[in-house]
Amino acid sequence: MSSLSSYKQVRFFSLFLFGLTLATPALPQAPAPHEYPRTVLYQGILHPIVTFSQDAPVVNFKTFYQVGFPVGVNIWKTAKIGYSLEIVPFIRSEAGVSRMNNVLFHPGVLVGLGNGFTLANRLAFETGGRYGVTPVLNKTFRRPGPVNYFLAVPLPVRFGNDRPTSVTLGFQFGLAF
Template sequence: MKYLKEKSYTLFYKTTVSVTLLLAYSVGAASQEIDAPVKVTAYVGVVHPIVTYASGDFTPNFKDRYVVGMPTGINIRRDGHLGFSLEMVPYISVQHGKSRMSNFLFHPGALFPLGKGFTFIGRAAFETSGRFGFTPVLSKVITKGHSGNLFLAVPVPIRFGNEHTASVTAAFQFGFIF
């Protein structure tokens, strides 16, 4: 069993490194071929996990405890083209009247603009809880303003590791891009 765990961690590590290098190479190659200026944006937001499915059970966020995350990130891309995003998310958990920081998520990924304000973001996920995985996200700019844009997103975190069964969570995120 220990051999299988080590092999899965090794496979995940090699896959993550390969995808990151491929993404960096793709963004670098694209930047040399396209004359559009690079656009760097930052954002802040709030993410609410709604329900998690693991081991055949659904666990709602609001039943026995409440967890909320505060994503902060930087996006680098050229208008209308593939981009890179780096997101960091501290999570706060409130249970039995006590609150604490329960987890920190390092969340690099690639931005794929879909048009009409929609963006697909594919993210790798590394948590201080010992869990890892990936997060597909569908994001939509809902209001454009002079100072920035408001957006809504639906992340679907998929996690493995730390001697827990695999889990899938549905979440809701909103924030401000400036």
């Protein structure tokens, strides 16, 4: 199997899941005011864009393709503060082989910034041996019905496993229920 074929399979899988999220029908009703504590479930798709370390920058989509599928729960105590637990399995396609290569355990504190913006301050523990922190700026786009969309920009900082410290810029899209 060629690397292009493997890349296309992972890309197709990602686009298929993305398409399913867009097909979610909207219900014509106004959202009710929130009561606290409040629980929100979510799922998404995460694309690391570029990773910086003491080595040259590493760009996703160049010689490999990596994608993550975050799923999580947010428990809001008030509109300003909450707790989040996220798990992110990653799939990587490289040299004709695609495989799940890492799972990220991602607990953190949520800070509501207003106007649909949230800052998630997460700890990071990877099955690949790395650990660190991940600040995430998130914007929720509310719509009538049970599902809201969100966009997020994570900035993972990782240490450990005999590798240099790294900082990655990513892009995430998802649905909150």
